[in-house]
Amino acid sequence: MKLQISSYVLDMMIYHAEKDYPEETCGVVIGPKGKSKAIGVFPIKNIQNDLHQKDPKQYSRDAKTAYFMDPTQLRIVEKEAAKKNFEIKIIYHSHPDHGVYFSEEDKAMACPWGEPNDPNLAWLVIGVAQAKANGASLFYWDEEKKDFLEKNLKQNFRSERI
Amino acid sequence: MAKVRIPTPLQKLAENQAELEVSGTSVKEVLANLEAKYPGFQERLYDDKGQLRRFINFYVNEEDIRFADGEATILKEDDELSIVPAIAGG
Numbered sequence: 001m002k003l004q005i006s007s008y009v010l011d012m013m014i015y016h017a018e019k020d021y022p023e024e025t026c027g028v029v030i031g032p033k034g035k036s037k038a039i040g041v042f043p044i045k046n047i048q049n050d051l052h053q054k055d056p057k058q059y060s061r062d063a064k065t066a067y068f069m070d071p072t073q074l075r076i077v078e079k080e081a082a083k084k085n086f087e088i089k090i091i092y093h094s095h096p097d098h099g100v101y102f103s104e105e106d107k108a109m110a111c112p113w114g115e116p117n118d119p120n121l122a123w124l125v126i127g128v129a130q131a132k133a134n135g136a137s138l139f140y141w142d143e144e145k146k147d148f149l150e151k152n153l154k155q156n157f158r159s160e161r162i
Numbered sequence: 163m164a165k166v167r168i169p170t171p172l173q174k175l176a177e178n179q180a181e182l183e184v185s186g187t188s189v190k191e192v193l194a195n196l197e198a199k200y201p202g203f204q205e206r207l208y209d210d211k212g213q214l215r216r217f218i219n220f221y222v223n224e225e226d227i228r229f230a231d232g233e234a235t236i237l238k239e240d241d242e243l244s245i246v247p248a249i250a251g252g
């Protein structure tokens with residue numbers, strides 16, 4: 001299913017990615033169930049620094065190179081969305097100073113037991129360098145290739161961002 | 163007896179059920195009883211050091227057990243334990 005993302009939605013995510021620089025931002029975009037529209041942006045707190053401080057062995061990275069969505073916030077957004085017949089369409093996060101790609105860690109977390117928990121989710125990565133977003137791509141699970149395929153969103157970027 | 167909600171990729175371990183009734187009064191006990199009934203959960207939920215895997219959220223009702231008592235978190239009659247992959251990455 002091809003997702004429709006308005007420039008407003010993309011701008012909201014970019015705004016948060018730039019604001020949270022040099023740490024990773026993260027959040028979800030919800031849309032009506034069964035439809036290919038992603039319309040509501042919900043930033044979720046990245047608790048990676050807290051986890052890293054509490055247990056640096058298990059959570060070896062800090063928020064500059066990792067994100068971990070606050071489980072409680074995530075749960076509330078999901079439940080409230082479901083009440084209105086909405087669901088999560090996009091999971092987004094940023095890469096401060098390390099480019100736009102779906103990293104090995106991103107893939108491993110999206111496929112906790114070797115396959116995606118929800119193959120219909122789209123994953124969006126925003127690249128940020130020196131507090132300015134410089135690119136974004138969507139990553140979709142491809143059941144045949146058993147991998148994530150990239151769709152660049154450069155054309156949706158305002159000209160001054162490129 | 164607690165209600166346990168199983169994530170889609172693991173439902174095949176439990177005869178494709180999304181929700182199970184499992185006895186036990188703590189998260190640890192319930193997960194042990196789940197393993198006894200449907201082998202295969204243990205290795206997918208725990209790492210090789212015997213700790214719950216970091217990429218899974220365990221909710222008792224709406225609360226993540228990381229912020230409660232972890233595995234020792236008490237489950238009362240009719241409480242719901244949800245096993246949900248965390249949303250995280252690098």
Ligand SMILES: [Zn+2]
Pocket residue numbers: 093094095101102103106125251252
């Ligand atoms: Zn990433």
